[in-house]
Each structure stands twice: as structure tokens, then as C-alpha cells.
Amino acid sequence: MVNLSVEIAGVKLKNPVMPASGTFGSGMMYSQFIDLSKLGAVVVKGVSLAPWDGNPACRVAEATSGMLNSIGLQNPGAEAFLDTDLPFLKRFGTKVIVNICGHSIEEYEAVAQRFKAEPVDMLELNISCPNVAQGGIAFGTDAKLVEKCVSAVKLKSRQPVIAKLSPNVTDITEIARAAEAGGADAISLVNTLLGMKIDIKKRAPVLGNAYGGLSGPAIMPVAVRMTHQVSRAVKLPIIGMGGIASAEDAVEFMMAGATAIAVGTANFKNPKVMIDIIKGIEDFMKETGVDDVNDFRKMLS
Amino acid sequence: MRMFSAEVFANKPVANGVWEMRIQAPADVLAESSPGQFLHVSVGDERHVLPRPLSICRIDKGAGRIRLVYRVVGAGTAYFAKMKPGESLKAMGPCGNGFFLEVGEKALLVGGGVGIPPLLFLAEKLKEENPGAFITAVLGYRSTSFLKEEFTKACDEVFICSDDGSEGFLGNSADFLQFKLAGSSRAKGIISQETVMFSCGPREMLKRIAGFAMLQQMPCQVSVEERMACGAGVCLGCPVKVKSGDGWKNMRVCKDGPVFQAGEIIW
Numbered sequence: 001m002v003n004l005s006v007e008i009a010g011v012k013l014k015n016p017v018m019p020a021s022g023t024f025g026s027g028m029m030y031s032q033f034i035d036l037s038k039l040g041a042v043v044v045k046g047v048s049l050a051p052w053d054g055n056p057a058c059r060v061a062e063a064t065s066g067m068l069n070s071i072g073l074q075n076p077g078a079e080a081f082l083d084t085d086l087p088f089l090k091r092f093g094t095k096v097i098v099n100i101c102g103h104s105i106e107e108y109e110a111v112a113q114r115f116k117a118e119p120v121d122m123l124e125l126n127i128s129c130p131n132v133a134q135g136g137i138a139f140g141t142d143a144k145l146v147e148k149c150v151s152a153v154k155l156k157s158r159q160p161v162i163a164k165l166s167p168n169v170t171d172i173t174e175i176a177r178a179a180e181a182g183g184a185d186a187i188s189l190v191n192t193l194l195g196m197k198i199d200i201k202k203r204a205p206v207l208g209n210a211y212g213g214l215s216g217p218a219i220m221p222v223a224v225r226m227t228h229q230v231s232r233a234v235k236l237p238i239i240g241m242g243g244i245a246s247a248e249d250a251v252e253f254m255m256a257g258a259t260a261i262a263v264g265t266a267n268f269k270n271p272k273v274m275i276d277i278i279k280g281i282e283d284f285m286k287e288t289g290v291d292d293v294n295d296f297r298k299m300l301s
Numbered sequence: 302m303r304m305f306s307a308e309v310f311a312n313k314p315v316a317n318g319v320w321e322m323r324i325q326a327p328a329d330v331l332a333e334s335s336p337g338q339f340l341h342v343s344v345g346d347e348r349h350v351l352p353r354p355l356s357i358c359r360i361d362k363g364a365g366r367i368r369l370v371y372r373v374v375g376a377g378t379a380y381f382a383k384m385k386p387g388e389s390l391k392a393m394g395p396c397g398n399g400f401f402l403e404v405g406e407k408a409l410l411v412g413g414g415v416g417i418p419p420l421l422f423l424a425e426k427l428k429e430e431n432p433g434a435f436i437t438a439v440l441g442y443r444s445t446s447f448l449k450e451e452f453t454k455a456c457d458e459v460f461i462c463s464d465d466g467s468e469g470f471l472g473n474s475a476d477f478l479q480f481k482l483a484g485s486s487r488a489k490g491i492i493s494q495e496t497v498m499f500s501c502g503p504r505e506m507l508k509r510i511a512g513f514a515m516l517q518q519m520p521c522q523v524s525v526e527e528r529m530a531c532g533a534g535v536c537l538g539c540p541v542k543v544k545s546g547d548g549w550k551n552m553r554v555c556k557d558g559p560v561f562q563a564g565e566i567i568w
């Protein structure tokens with residue numbers, strides 16, 4: 001028997017595989033295809049305090065080995081999530097990680113506060129949201145703001161806090177250190193890379209919002225590099241993601257230094273892909289004589 | 302809704318740039334399918350991460366087959382057009398909410414381009430539910446028509462339009478409704494509040510059909526298109542603005558639609 005379980009900030013996951021926020025809803029739709037209790041955790045789509053309408057259509061476009069999205073964090077708000085989605089998820093006995101977003105530090109704090117007494121296992125802070133007070137720049141690209149936001153949320157929350165980093169920065173280690181200084185319990189990375197696609201016949205951007213986030217296999221080498229850099233810069237456990245579509249991809253992230261991994265875009269083509277990845281990691285461990293999934297982190301020569 | 306592998310039974314061009322593919326699908330997928338629903342079909346290579354939505358054109362329960370009729374517009378549909386009988390593709394479906402089968406005495410089906418295929422399944426289903434119903438179809442093509450014989454069999458009258466005038470009325474199906482059908486004496490009984498309209502086609506056309514239906518006070522369902530990622534209501538990538546109270550809200554084309562009441566949509 002090989003060990004697949006990992007621990008992040010004191011929370012034990014039965015395996016290192018979970019969905020990436022926003023690509024799995026709250027698990028309800030995809031539960032008709034996969035048994036949610038088999039996953040290491042379920043990470044739900046971004047939840048804000050009040051409902052957000054999101055961006056205008058068109059919100060998705062394909063790119064070579066990837067996609068762009070500009071959903072704009074459409075979500076029905078924390079109350080709706082607590083009324084319907086959370087009770088549903090709790091039926092599966094799986095760990096629940098709630099991805100939270102806000103337009104200001106006060107909004108992030110308010111969401112964290114709202115979840116304080118609720119049965120969720122961790123909060124993931126999406127600091128890639130536009131910061132309205134600062135003229136729309138993303139929180140996650142300014143180290144001082146990252147530290148401030150993380151420490152403010154930490155004060156209001158009972159659950160461990162994961163800071164989710166944006167790759168759209170010059171030095172990812174600077175941001176990771178700021179999150180660590182703010183008191184983050186773990187780091188997840190990467191969010192999407194800002195991109196654009198133009199319809200040359202219409203002479204117009206494809207996305208209604210012009211710019212959108214690039215995800216999928218196209219970004220994987222960037223994400224693996226950043227995982228590697230951050231794992232050497234901070235002591236916090238890392239949830240790695242960006243383009244994972246197979247067990248081999250997942251192992252690559254773990255060798256780069258990730259304790260756990262998340263699967264996003266690949267769910268759209270195959271909603272069962274995470275189950276295949278869990279099985280594939282186990283098979284790979286048996287084939288290569290690795291007893292503990294946690295050993296991958298220490299292997300890189 | 303299921304995820305399944307399907308073997309291609311036949312795949313051939315039926316008009317300029319338009320192909321017809323018959324796939325062998327599981328019995329439960331056939332049993333669940335209703336007109337207006339679609340399959341989310343994966344492109345079988347790694348470079349294309351998003352499946353392509355294609356409407357169910359017809360099902361053949363006896364043979365266990367689903368027919369898809371598609372226009373080659375980009376890499377995904379070009380990939381489908383290269384598939385040979387015996388090869389297999391992966392799909393999810395049936396997806397979404399199809400047409401609500403309001404089976405009155407009269408139905409008016411209005412299709413444009415590759416919005417025409419799902420109306421064939423609909424015509425057959427409406428006849429099955431009410432054999433006495435009078436079904437009129439107005440079909441608008443770019444140029445050469447396709448599926449014409451089958452519509453002729455399934456419907457009581459069929460009007461063909463083409464953008465280039467190569468067949469039937471010169472103009473699109475919305476033009477035909479507005480300038481021809483509404484005025485012709487034969488159509489008197491069709492353009493009435495007792496007739497239910499069903500439409501599928503490009504957005505600009507649907508918008509005009511919705512306006513026509515509103516003016517004539519006819520009930521009208523439309524099947525709309527939007528770019529989508531998951532096809533299952535998960536990612537919120539395919540919003541459509543619908544009226545809600547005094548304002549509006551986003552609904553999902555893939556899950557809440559693709560069929561909506563024309564009067565609900567904010568165009």
C-alpha cells in the first residue's frame with residue numbers, strides 16, 4: 001500500500017488532488033459523473049459577500065492548448081452558497097475549501113467572518129480580484145497589499161487561510177513572502193495568466209471584456225517554474241496548479257515542490273479526469289517504487 | 302446526461318461546407334434526448350481543450366444512432382469532418398433544456414443555417430405528440446439547402462429561403478416571415494396567436510424573429526448560441542441576459558437553455 005494522503009495546515013487530505021476554483025462549480029453538477037468523496041478536497045468557485053453579476057459575454061475563448069476566460073467571478077453571494085451548496089457538499093464527507101473574493105480588504109474580511117462558524121475546512125483567498133479602491137489593479141500584484149489583505153483576513157477567520165497567487169507579477173517569490181509574512185497557512189498557485197484574443201475578421205477582441213485569464217496546458221511550464229521558485233522561498237505548503245491534465249503532470253508539480261495539486265481546465269473536456277489522475281499517481285508510485293506521495297517533494301536533483 | 306464514447310457510423314458532406322455525421326450512441330442517451338438538446342463533443346487531440354456543442358438533429362432509436370449536422374467553421378469542426386466510420390469520439394449529453402413541447406394545432410418552425418438541424422427532431426416529435434398538428438417550416442440557407450426532403454416528410458409545408466437566391470425566396474428566413482408569409486393568404490391561419498413558433502439560428506435572426514413574434518403576439522421559443530466551456534452549467538462561461546423582476550439576471554445557455562422563451566431574453 002502506498003500513501004496518498006497529505007496534510008496542509010493541519011488539515012488531512014486523503015489524496016493530493018482537488019479541483020481548481022471556478023472550474024467545478026460547487027461540485028453539484030459534476031457529482032453526477034464523479035464521486036466527490038474520492039477527491040482530496042473540493043474547492044468551490046469564488047464566493048463574495050453579495051452576489052456579483054460577472055462580465056458581459058463572450059466570456060470564454062479557446063487558445064492553443066488552453067483557454068481564456070473572463071467570467072468576472074459571477075456568483076450568487078455567500079448566503080446563497082451557505083443555503084444550498086454547502087449542505088450539499090457536506091453529504092460527501094469530503095474536505096471543503098471555499099475560495100473567497102472581494103473588491104476591498106473590508107469585503108474579504110466580511111466573507112471570512114461570515115464563514116467563521118460554518119463547517120468549511122479552509123479558505124482560499126483569491127487575491128486576483130480587481131481592487132476597486134485602488135483603481136482596479138489586482139490585489140495580488142502588490143506585495144504590500146497582499147500582506148495587508150492576508151493578515152486582515154487571518155484575524156477574522158477560524159479556518160486556515162490559503163493565499164492564491166497571481167502569476168502576473170515580475171517576482172512571484174516576493175508575493176509569496178508577503179503572503180507568508182501576512183500569516184498565510186498555505187499558498188496556492190497559479191491563477192490565470194492575463195491574455196487576449198482578437199477576431200481578425202471582426203477586427204475586435206473575442207472576449208466581451210477584451211482581456212481574460214489564460215489557463216490549460218499552455219501555462220503549465222510557467223506554473224511549474226513558479227511552484228519551484230516559491231517552494232524554495234517560503235516554508236508554507238503549496239497547492240500547485242496550471243494546466244494539469246494527467247497524473248504525470250501532477251507528479252511534475254509535486255516534484256517542483258507542491259504538497260497537493262489542483263485540476264482546472266481539464267475538467268471541461270473530461271469531468272472524470274481527477275479520478276484518473278488519482279489512480280494514475282498511485283500507479284506511477286507503484287511502478288517507480290515510491291511509497292509516500294510526500295516523497296515527490298524531496299526528489300528533485 | 303452521460304459521458305460516452307461513440308463510434309462514427311457515417312460522415313459525409315451534405316451541402317457546401319456542411320457535414321452530416323451519424324454516431325452510434327448508448328441507448329440511455331437516445332432515450333433521454335429531446336429536441337433542442339445538444340451534445341458537447343470533444344475534439345480528439347490535446348491542443349483543443351474545449352468540447353464543441355452540436356445540436357441533436359435526429360435520433361434513430363432502432364439503429365441506436367444520433368445524427369449531427371454541422372458546418373465546418375474552424376479547427377474543431379474541421380477535425381470532425383476528417384473522421385472516418387469506425388473511429389470513435391467522446392461526447393457528453395444530452396445537454397441543456399430542449400424545446401418545451403407545446404403541442405397545439407399549429408406550429409411554425411423557423412430555422413437559419415446550422416440552426417435548422419434541431420428543428421427536424423422537433424418537427425418529428427411534435428407530429429408524434431399530435432399527429433393532427435399542422436406544421437410549417439421556414440428554412441433559410443446561405444446557398445444550397447440540406448435536410449429538405451426530410452423536412453418535407455415531417456412537416457405539412459416547407460418554405461426554402463437562400464441568401465444568394467439559389468433556391469426559393471431570396472433573403473433570410475426572418476425576411477421571409479416579415480415580407481412574405483405574413484402577407485400571403487395561405488399563411489393567414491398560420492400567423493395567429495394559436496400558432497407556436499420555434500426558432501433556431503444566428504443571434505441577429507433570432508432577435509428579428511422574437512420581434513416578429515412579439516408584434517404578432519405569438520408564443521415563441523428560441524434556441525440561442527453562446528461560446529461555452531463546460532457545457533454542464535459549471536463554469537458560467539455562457540451567459541444570456543434574461544428579464545427578472547424590474548431588472549435582469551444572467552442565465553446559462555448550456556444548462557438553463559439553450560432554449561428560452563423569446564420574450565424573456567434581453568437582446
Ligand SMILES: Cc1cc2nc3c(=O)[nH]c(=O)nc-3n(C[C@H](O)[C@H](O)[C@H](O)COP(=O)(O)OP(=O)(O)OC[C@H]3O[C@@H](n4cnc5c(N)ncnc54)[C@H](O)[C@@H]3O)c2cc1C
Nearest residue numbers: 353354355356370371372374375376377378415526527528
Ligand atoms: C447549443 C448549441 C448548439 C449548436 N449546434 C450546432 C449544430 O447543430 N451545427 C453546427 O454546425 N453548429 C452548431 N453550433 C455552433 C458550433 O458549436 C460551432 O460552430 C463550433 O463550436 C465551432 O467550432 P470550431 O472549432 O470549428 O470553430 P472555432 O471558431 O475554431 O472554435 C473556437 C471556439 O469557439 C467556439 N465557437 C465558435 N463558434 C461558435 C458558435 N457559433 N457557438 C458556440 N461556440 C462557438 C468553439 O466551440 C470553440 O470553443 C451550436 C452551438 C451551440 C451553443
Ligand SMILES: Cc1cc2nc3c(=O)[nH]c(=O)nc-3n(C[C@H](O)[C@H](O)[C@H](O)COP(=O)(O)O)c2cc1C
Nearest residue numbers: 020021022046069126190191215216242243264265
Ligand atoms: C472558467 C474559469 C473560472 C475560474 N474561476 C476562478 C475563481 O472563481 N477563483 C479563483 O481563484 N480562480 C479561478 N480560476 C482559476 C483556476 O482556479 C486556476 O487557477 C487556473 O485555471 C489554472 O489552472 P488550470 O490550467 O488547470 O485551469 C478560474 C479558471 C477558469 C478556467
